Amino acid sequence: MPFRLIHVVAFSCVLLFYMNSFSSAEQLHSFTPSDRLPIxxxxxxxxxxxxxxxxxxxxxxxxxxxxxxxxxxxxxxxxxxxxxxxxxxxxxxxxxxxxxxxxxxxxxxxxxxxxxxxxxxxxxxxxxxxxxxxxxxxxxxxxxxxxxxxxxxxxxxxxxxxxxxxxxxxx
The missing domain is CATH 3.90.420.10 (Oxidoreductase, molybdopterin-binding domain)
Structure with missing residues (x-):
């Protein structure tokens, strides 16, 4: 049972890290087109x-x-x-x-x-x-x-x- 709990905790940590890394609009801004780059x-x-x-x-x-x-x-x-x-x-x-x-x-x-x-x-x-x-x-x-x-x-x-x-x- 402790082995399974470790996997759940590890998975939760990875999921939280992933979600937090993309939660801010400032961080997502890098994925939008630049005002300086002409097409x-x-x-x-x-x-x-x-x-x-x-x-x-x-x-x-x-x-x-x-x-x-x-x-x-x-x-x-x-x-x-x-x-x-x-x-x-x-x-x-x-x-x-x-x-x-x-x-x-x-x-x-x-x-x-x-x-x-x-x-x-x-x-x-x-x-x-x-x-x-x-x-x-x-x-x-x-x-x-x-x-x-x-x-x-x-x-x-x-x-x-x-x-x-x-x-x-x-x-």
């Missing part, structure tokens, strides 16, 4: 039966623009830099598409109608405050509507179209 990336472009990859670095050779915005209540207003969605779509050969579907790597997808990119300076942001977007900033690319500049965009419909962690564009 290199590319987008998957799907048109009909065609699939191709486009590097974000290639898109950043197009004229860059800024939009100051806050997409969610918990996110502060920031300056985002990137390429106008209409310029991205012209580069991809999709400027005349009726709508596109933008999908994030979290499987969230939103349809963006042509009217949006032709009416407003909707941005495919790749940077914030001059630095590449990190995963924590919902990068490597985000669709940003200029809600602070156009009152009519401050609506749930446009917030829902503000896809983050963009990995795919399809039309």
């Amino acid at each position: 290199s990336g590319h987008l998957t472009i799907k048109t009909g039966n065609s699939v191709r990859e486009v590097a974000l670095a290639d898109l950043e050779t197009l004229p860059m623009h800024e939009v100051t915005a806050s997409i969610t209540v918990e996110e502060p207003i920031k300056t985002f830099e990137g390429i106008l969605l209409r310029d991205v779509l012209a580069y991809l050969g999709a400027l005349d598409a009726e709508e596109i579907t933008v999908r994030g790597n979290d499987a969230y997808a939103a349809s963006i109608p042509q009217k949006d990119w032709k009416t407003w300076p909707v941005l495919l942001a790749t940077r914030s405050e001059g630095k590449p977007l990190t995963l924590r900033q919902r990068g490597p690319a985000r669709v940003i509507y200029p809600m602070q500049d156009f009152e009519e965009l401050n609506h749930r419909r446009y917030r829902n179209r503000s896809v983050w962690m963009v990995q795919e564009i399809q039309w």
